[in-house]
Amino acid sequence: MTDSTELHQPLRRDAARNRELIVAAARDLFAESGLDVPYDDIGRRAGVGVATVYRRFPQRDDLIVTLFDQRVADLAKRGDEALEMEDAWTGLRSFVEKVMTAQAGDRGFAQVLTRSALYGRRVETCAGQLHPRLAALVERAHQAGVIRPDIGTADFEMLMTMLISMVHPNTGLWRRYAAVFFDGITTDLVPRERLPADQPTEADLRQLVLRWAH
Amino acid sequence: MTDSTELHQPLRRDAARNRELIVAAARDLFAESGLDVPYDDIGRRAGVGVATVYRRFPQRDDLIVTLFDQRVADLAKRGDEALEMEDAWTGLRSFVEKVMTAQAGDRGFAQVLTRSALYGRRVETCAGQLHPRLAALVERAHQAGVIRPDIGTADFEMLMTMLISMVHPNTGLWRRYAAVFFDGITTDLVPRERLPADQPTEADLRQLVLRWAH
DNA sequence: TGAGAAGCGGAGAAGGTAGTCCACTTTAGG
DNA sequence: CCTAAAGTGGACTACCTTCTCCGCTTCTCA
Structure with missing residues (x-):
């Protein structure tokens, strides 16, 4: 449906199956390790040769867009829903929460x-x-005077x-700093939040560094 | 002075010169591109062979500590100076400013x-x-009740x-968000700041992404 | 059922980095 | 000045990733 490939050339049945694999x-691999995982790894996990991956997705964009277009569209829908909420502040806050959770x-x-x-x-x-x-x-938040x-x-x-x-994955630390920055951008119309999550420990800090290391 | 190498074995004069190169x-290279620059590049820029770089600095730590220990110590001194300031808030703010500027x-x-x-x-x-x-x-800031x-x-x-x-390097954008964060962590004893720097443009955003890409 | 087209995957070239080896050069010091 | 020790650097191995080539297999449809 979001996939133009099928319109151009109906894939042979085995090829279509491989494509799905x-x-x-x-x-899975993108979720675990990010968008830069080697094509070899993708092929191995899928149980096909590298060449097949390249044949089906000559550019990494092809794969990325195929995988994430729907998910972004879903989030966009969450944005529309947030616009329906009565309270401008709650709506904005909720959308940021959704976007961040998806990324987390x-x-x-x-x-x-x-x-x-x-x-x-x-x-x-x-x-x-x-x-x-x-x-x-x-x-809308500006018009309501809350930021x-x-x-x-x-x-x-x-x-x-x-x-x-x-x-x-193991901590809700980002919510803590989200709260700090929301407190930094509100007007006085919005009451301060209590900070969620505990202060980070040394171990938290290490974990984060290692996670984001290449 | 900070260098233990000289205590163990007085380097031959040519070797000492190469070490400085x-x-x-x-x-230079670390400042431009980060700590992961290839040893080959360091050797080339220094005008020596790779083997010489490995011989003098078998571990990357050796090089990193040699280069940055003094700079960290200088910053630490800035921290001590900040503690001398009368105002707890100004002191803390000034130290963060110093640390960030050094990193920038x-x-x-x-x-x-x-x-x-x-x-x-x-x-x-x-x-x-x-x-x-x-x-x-x-x-000290806690005792003064400013955060x-x-x-x-x-x-x-x-x-x-x-x-x-x-x-x-081209923008003072980080100061803008430093201000947001500081506004998020103060108590009401501290008046709000006006945000420094303009809102980022599309181009700013792109530049940042490219800068931090590997 | 048997071409012919579509698809397959391993091998391998190209390009990059880490780290080592060793024949050669330079220095220190008697 | 001459020699032994210290130092040098390019070539080399090993490893990783991208991307292509091509002989072989599998599907499709008449």
């Missing part, structure tokens, strides 16, 4: 949203679907990018 | 401070010199680590 393998569970997805420029125009376009939703939510006027949409993107580096 | 080359101008230095765990115990020890100063500054009680030293380390990803 590749997509599934890439989904999938390293590849986090890279799609924060470093799309590295993977070509098509990936940028894909990730860009979220932009208008965020812009609308920020605009300081000098903070814009791009600032939110930056702040979320920063938060990503605090994401780790 | 290597250190100088590594200083040198990618390698930023890695030493934020990812020391990747480069071995000796680098960790080196970077750890800053910890007690930060702890003292934070403690919220649930924020600790480790939080500052995390916040600075996040800010690093916003550092770019």
